Amino acid sequence: GARMHLDVNKVYFTPRLSFERTRIASLVKRGEVIGAWFAGVGPFPLVIFKKQPDVSIYAIELNPVAYEYLVENVRINKAQSVITPVFGDVREVAKTLPLCDRIIMPLPKGAETFLDVAFDRAKSGCVIHFYSFGSMEEPFEAVEEKIFEIAKACGRDVRIAGKRVVRPYSPSVVQVSFDVIAL
Template identity: 40%
Template sequence: MDIRELLAGKLSEEELRKVKRAFDIIGDIAIVEIDESLREKRKIIAEAIMKVHKNVRVVCSKAGPVTGEERIRPLEIIGGENRTETIHTENGCRFKLDISKVFYTPRLANERMRIARQVREDEVVVDLFAGVGPYSILVARLAKPKLVYAIDKNEFAYHYLLENIKLNKVEGRVRAFLGDCREVVEEQRIMGADRVIMNLPKQADHFLDVAFKIVKNGGMVHFYYFLREEELFEGAFKIIQREAGRFGRRIEFLEARKCGELAPGVFRVVVDFEVNP
């Protein structure tokens, strides 16, 4: 039985059509989008979700858009336990996080695995916007990198990143740093990276200079960005080529693909490119 079937008789036909069947589940927390006209029925909807999805213990409603560099979305608990912390399992890794304080999307699980499978033994990987560690920790567990530098400026994300490194037993392969990636790279003198991960699609273009400074010749960069359909993928190519020119680096585009939709006609894209002198 799906949610709409369970709500039949409790909501009108018009209201039922506004109930969204698709939503994210992170750990045991469901994050749903409730139409404003259904606000008075939100607790009934939450109860139905928990009946259909037996593993869900908390239901949160989106209370606004994702904002700021740290990409936090305001949430309202509308059902279940009064908490926003959970442990999410993805690709064999476990991630402890508070969905009200850090950014996390389960929709990139396949993309994260795609990147991790490219990492070769003894690579040095730099994750410039690591969050709670979904890229860094998966890379450390799946591949055999020499070292993964995991950087984030959100103190809450950094706290959970440290916990998750221990939780997944990758202490010897992942080093976590709190701060702006540009400052951390300078302070730690990080150079000669085989691979740089740039998963900050709204602002990654502002940090391409960091990537070009630290990536070695023959190294790889995974650049995430938001583009409108009419810009695919040339909008990203132009930005990358312009910044490469500033550093006298030659680039080869290896792959460009969509990996999510931010809004109708606006896509999250990833561009994989190799950097040479």
């Protein structure tokens, strides 16, 4: 597996997404250009690198402490030829990078405010792995409506290829993941 240095007192990291990281890494195909947004210390890009090293990953992180760990983790895993750490705000820096075949958006809260950027940076057929929160009773409905609403406002057609409850967040709220295909 991937080796990662981090200080849990200074950066956000959850081992609870390990299934998601493995699931997404298994979907990646050789030659893909991947936007790993809100990359943190690099768990998604590093797991992908270990499973499919013949890709280009742009790992964007805004938190300077997490970014330093990201750079270090890319180095200790000898992934420099595959993973390019990018410091900055996704909204500003994503437009300076190549269009993507796959975009991963594991922001704990507020990822929907970046969906417009994802639709702008997505090649036709790009898979956007989008995370959000839904109610225990209706985990997907409101989030799915929001995805279609933002896609329409951006002039993109989308298809939901998959959705699942990732984990409970509180007694009434669950974290959900959507695999959204930008057409």
